Amino acid sequence: MKANSSPFLSRRTLVQGSAWAVPLVTASATIPAYASSVECEYGGYEQAFANTSADGTSRTYTVTVDKKTKAFKFSITGGSGGSYQGSAQGGIGGAGATVSGAVNVNEGDVITFIVAGGGGPYGSTASTPGRGWADGGSHVGAYIGTNSQVQRFQEHPGGLMEFYAPTGGGASAVLLNGTVIAIAGGGGAGGGRQTLYTDWREDSLGPRPADFKSLYFTPGTVANGGTGGSGDTNGGSYEEIYHYFPGLGLKMNGGLGGRDGRGGAGGAVGGTVNTRNITSVSYENNAEHSTINQYLAGSMGDDARLTGNGSNGGTGGSGVVGIGMVNTTNSSDEEVNQCSILHGATGGGGYGGGGSGSVTTSGGYITDQSWTRETYGPWTTRTWSPVGASAFSGGGGAGGSYVDSSQVYNSNISSGTTPGSPGRRVNGTAESSLCKLS
Structure with missing residues (x-):
C-alpha cells in the first residue's frame, strides 16, 4: 500500500543542501519549482533496536523527533515461534512477519518501537510465549497432580x-504519538510429540523374538508453525504412522493465521487414519484394557484492537491439552500401563492472534500378541500384550500484521525469513533511519 506523502521539501531547501541519512539528490539535480511532493529516498537503516532477552520478554524504545527530522523509515519483524527438539525432525517455529514503510513527522512527535520476544521451545516444563504488542499463546498448568484422570x-x-x-512469538509494532501505525505478527509455534510404548526388554525377557511388534511411531517430520506476513500464515498439519503397522496412524491439524484484526481458528479436529485396514491394533475399552483417546480442536486466537490502552488483544490461541492413556487391568507392570500428556502448540500474537494446533492422542494395545513373563519365580507367570500411549500436536498459526495506510507510505508486509531455532528463542527486530534537513 502507498499513500501520498506530505510535501516537506522545497526547491530552495534542496538548493541549500540537505543532511539526509542517504543523500536524496546531487547538487546539480534539476528540481521543479512547484514539486507537489518529494519522498525520502533512504539507503540502509542507521539505528537498530535490539531485543536480547532470553525469556521471551519484549523491549520498548522511544525516539522524540527533533526540529530537523521530517520523516523516518522503519522495518520491524515479529518474534519467531518456538521450535520442537526431540527424536523427530521438523517442528520449526514460523518466522515473524516483516513490515516496513516510511512516515512524515513533526518536531516533538514520539516514535515508539516495541520489539517482540520469540516463542519458547518444547520441553518438560511450559515455556512462556513471546511477548510484544500482542503476545503469543500460553500453556495452562500441569495436569500431573491436578487432573482427575491422571490422578487415577x-x-x-x-x-x-x-x-x-513450543509457544508462539510476540508481535512487534511501531507507534506514533501512542497510536499504532504498523504491526508485524509473531510466528506460530512448531508442533510437538510425546510417545510411550511397551518395548521388549532383553535384560529381563531374553532375546527379542522376530515377530514381536510394538506401538512405536516412526519419527517423521513434525508440523512447522505458521509464518507471519503476506503468504500462508497457517500452522502445518501432519501425520504420525506406526512403524510395525504401515498406514495406520494419527492426524493433527495446524491453527489458522490471524488476519485483519480477527483471530485465527484453532486447528480442526484430527483423528486416526487407515484404521479399517489394521485389525490387530485396538483403542477400545474391554475387560483387559482401559483406554483414553482424544481428538481435540485447537483454540482460536484473540481478536485485536488498535486502541486498547494497553489491552490490545491479538493474543495467540492457547495450547489445548491431550491425554493418551492405556491401563492393563490387574497388572502392576509399568510397561503395560502408559500415559502421555501433551500441551499443544500455541499461536503467534498479532493483529488477530493465530490459532493453536489441534492435539490427537491414542491409548491402544495389540490384540494378536500375548507374551508371558515370570514375575515371582519359575512357577508364576503373567501374560501381557504390548501397549502404547501417545500425543501429537499440529503447528500454531501466525499472528496477523497491519499498516496504517493513511500515515505510512512505501509500505510493505512480507513473509518472514527468520524461522525459529530448536532450543532457543528468536526475537523480533526493529530498525529505523531518520530523514533530517540541514
Whole structure:
C-alpha cells in the first residue's frame, strides 16, 4: 500500500543542501519549482533496536523527533515461534512477519518501537510465549497432580510423561504519538510429540523374538508453525504412522493465521487414519484394557484492537491439552500401563492472534500378541500384550500484521525469513533511519 506523502521539501531547501541519512539528490539535480511532493529516498537503516532477552520478554524504545527530522523509515519483524527438539525432525517455529514503510513527522512527535520476544521451545516444563504488542499463546498448568484422570492413573505403577509443545512469538509494532501505525505478527509455534510404548526388554525377557511388534511411531517430520506476513500464515498439519503397522496412524491439524484484526481458528479436529485396514491394533475399552483417546480442536486466537490502552488483544490461541492413556487391568507392570500428556502448540500474537494446533492422542494395545513373563519365580507367570500411549500436536498459526495506510507510505508486509531455532528463542527486530534537513 502507498499513500501520498506530505510535501516537506522545497526547491530552495534542496538548493541549500540537505543532511539526509542517504543523500536524496546531487547538487546539480534539476528540481521543479512547484514539486507537489518529494519522498525520502533512504539507503540502509542507521539505528537498530535490539531485543536480547532470553525469556521471551519484549523491549520498548522511544525516539522524540527533533526540529530537523521530517520523516523516518522503519522495518520491524515479529518474534519467531518456538521450535520442537526431540527424536523427530521438523517442528520449526514460523518466522515473524516483516513490515516496513516510511512516515512524515513533526518536531516533538514520539516514535515508539516495541520489539517482540520469540516463542519458547518444547520441553518438560511450559515455556512462556513471546511477548510484544500482542503476545503469543500460553500453556495452562500441569495436569500431573491436578487432573482427575491422571490422578487415577497414578494410583498404580505406570509410565507417565507430560510435555509442552513450543509457544508462539510476540508481535512487534511501531507507534506514533501512542497510536499504532504498523504491526508485524509473531510466528506460530512448531508442533510437538510425546510417545510411550511397551518395548521388549532383553535384560529381563531374553532375546527379542522376530515377530514381536510394538506401538512405536516412526519419527517423521513434525508440523512447522505458521509464518507471519503476506503468504500462508497457517500452522502445518501432519501425520504420525506406526512403524510395525504401515498406514495406520494419527492426524493433527495446524491453527489458522490471524488476519485483519480477527483471530485465527484453532486447528480442526484430527483423528486416526487407515484404521479399517489394521485389525490387530485396538483403542477400545474391554475387560483387559482401559483406554483414553482424544481428538481435540485447537483454540482460536484473540481478536485485536488498535486502541486498547494497553489491552490490545491479538493474543495467540492457547495450547489445548491431550491425554493418551492405556491401563492393563490387574497388572502392576509399568510397561503395560502408559500415559502421555501433551500441551499443544500455541499461536503467534498479532493483529488477530493465530490459532493453536489441534492435539490427537491414542491409548491402544495389540490384540494378536500375548507374551508371558515370570514375575515371582519359575512357577508364576503373567501374560501381557504390548501397549502404547501417545500425543501429537499440529503447528500454531501466525499472528496477523497491519499498516496504517493513511500515515505510512512505501509500505510493505512480507513473509518472514527468520524461522525459529530448536532450543532457543528468536526475537523480533526493529530498525529505523531518520530523514533530517540541514
